[in-house]
Amino acid sequence: MAFFKEFKQFALKGNVMDMAVGVIIGGAFGKIVSSFVNDILMPPIGALIGNTDFSQLRLDISKLRDATSHAVQAVGDVVAAGDAVIAPPAVEPIYWNYGAFIQQCVDFTILAFCVFLMVKLMNRLARKKEAAPAPAPAPVPTKEELLLTEIRDLLKEQQKR
Structure with missing residues (x-):
């Protein structure tokens, strides 16, 4: 029971409540900053570099995967020495989204x-x-105030008797 009492005292301390309010306000403030960056700051920067959406800057690095898969397939063909050629499965392209990273840094x-x-x-x-x-x-x-204070105290003492 003492554990719960101690936890209650901790949870209801002013610092914890202030921190909770700070986290909530911080979340809302983060949304405001994100909107400022995405809607106000980044469009002019995007216009200067020739892109309308800065977060869409990316490089297609699928060629690296394709090159390694072709090399692995060629080695497999040599080892297996089979007549059947298996076509590689259709795969999604891989993008390196550097624009989104730059935007998060901003x-x-x-x-x-x-x-x-x-x-x-x-x-x-x-x-x-x-x-x-x-x-x-x-x-x-003043001397008068001190004298009046003493008289008051004496009168209170006499009334108690």
């Missing part, structure tokens, strides 16, 4: 820059709070 850079700016702002606000002048100390009571 997403990360923008997201990291935005987080850096937020942390910098929070640090600046924390420094201003620390640098703010301390509140003035309470004024020293």
Whole structure:
């Protein structure tokens, strides 16, 4: 039972709840950054390099697979020395999607820059709070106030009796 009590205290601590809110807000913020990159930033860059969709940049590397499969088949034919030639099965092309990787790197850079700016702002606000002048100390009571305080305390003491 103590385990569950300890877990409840941990789960309901302010830091855990703040972290949960941060994760949720971070997810939404990530979608905003992705939209900014995909819909605002990348189209002009794509236009400059001649592509309309930057994420579609890719290389067809199927020729590597085809070359190795032909070599393996040729070796197999020599070893088997058979008359029947087996046609290779129809296969999907293989693409190296370097454009999608570059786009994810741009997403990360923008997201990291935005987080850096937020942390910098929070640090600046924390420094201003620390640098703010301390509140003035309470004024020293006058002799009259001290005398009245003593009279009040004496009257309270007499009423208790």
